[in-house]
Amino acid sequence: MGGNVPQRHIGNLLSLADVHVNGDRPWDIRVRDGRFYRRVLSLGALGLGESYMDDWWECPCLDVFFHRVLAAGLQEKITSRDAALDSLKAKLINLQSRARAFKVGDHHYDIGNDLFEGMLDDRMVYSCGYWKGARSLDQAQENKLDLVGRKLDLEPGMRVLDVGCGWGGTAKFLSEHYDVEVTGVTVSREQTRLAREICRDLPVSIQMKDYREVEGNFDRILSIGMFEHVGARNYRTFMRTMRRLLKEDGLFLLHTIGANCATRTINAWTNRYIFPNGHIPSPGQISSAIEGLFVLEDWQSFGADYDKTLMSWYCNFERSWPDLARRYSDRFYRMWKYFLLSSAGAFRARWNQLWQIVLSPRGVRGVYHAPR
16 A cells, blocks of 8 residues: 555646546546656656656657646645755855856756757747747747837948847848947857857847947847846846946847746756756746836737747647657657747646836837837
């Protein structure tokens, strides 16, 4: 009887989300190795993800499974030693210091440009698309970039800073469509190399450096999908840096994933395998960081669009896998599939949010009319 306790406990928990063990519905899980139960109970999110990577369990629709699990609040019913240690470490150590700033570039963004070329849209924009009126991923990303340009009220000749510029797709779009000069910064070697190639012959400069190292004076600043790597201990420093770099009559647009409640870390599996030292900000953490530095002009939420974006990335990833399999292992395939579909489920459950925030140093004269 004692050996079945972990199995019964996991089964009872999953039943709260209407998920059955070895059931026949698309969101039910099929357990292939009995060690799965004890591993999840002892390691929580880390054990769940690692056991999937090890092929100990399967689920036909991982995104639906995670939507149900997170919507039912099951993640709060299992705590692990690893999660507690990660939280303590984040409390005692600045995990996103200058010395550690390039770790996520090495670990994640430098995996291989072929992976991201196969998964992303034609511009290789690795952030949430804006799906209003869009029928494809390419259109959703173009919508998002145009929305950013309009929110920043870009004019020809402006100097624009793109903090976390990725592979240069945003800088290229803004330079070509708004006739602006763009400086992009990234902590990834592979992004730097490809972005310089993509933006060649344009008034675009791509630099590999930490945001704290940037110098200059810019008419506009944007940061898309980078703030998740800054860390709560550095939010105030980040905002002070943006304020130092922005002209008095400038605008700053922050595009970031958001959390409903303040935490110190992301879940242990994501921290170990996907985004080391990542952190998702809460509304209060952002508000505290900008207080006394910026005037809040606009705060738009469209987290449901990230579900569609992630599912599109997953479809592209699956379609590209026969070619990618020549360079990446089956375990990597399961890890990446788990990452994309669990993330989609999290946004579908509204566990994660997506925000675009527009800030100004002293307030826009008159009324700021936020495009949508």
